[in-house]
Amino acid sequence: MKGILISLLAVLVFVGCGGKVDKKSQYNYISADETAKIMMENPDKIVLIDIQEKDDFEEEHLKGAIGTYAYPVKTEEEKARIAKHIQDIKPDQKVVVVCPRGGGGADRAYDFLLQSGIKKENLFTLTDGQYGWPRDRLSDVLDN
Secondary structure, three states: OOOHHHHHHHHHHHHHHHHHHHHOOOOEEEEEEHHHHHHHHHHEEEEEEOOOOOOHHHEEEEEEOOOOOOOOOOHHHHHHHHHOOOOHOOOOEEEEEEEOOOOOHHHHHHHHHHHHOOHHHHEEEEOOOOOOOOOOOOHHEOOO
């Protein structure tokens, strides 16, 4: 019985704290590989809106990411932290929302950016978020 409870707890921790987030058809997603490629080859063509909480952002983030500390993007104050950066986004830039896992917070930030005038074809969520970044292969674009 104790082994079953430990296994169940391990599954809950994996799913709740870093498991894969299902993609939703109404959102555009971008992989870590594609994000890193743009960051390295054409950094002026990408804006990284990072909504991680301050401690997580300070621990690790993508180089050039804008730390908004807006997670979970549920209040007007959290949305305002994102809004103050919208005026600096150029029409030809890809806007990538970086969330801890690329789930609900990313969805809310994406929706807010879309409602604020960012074109859907330029708006993306980083697949699997910052926690899912492949550090073993793409560490040169990380800042920590």
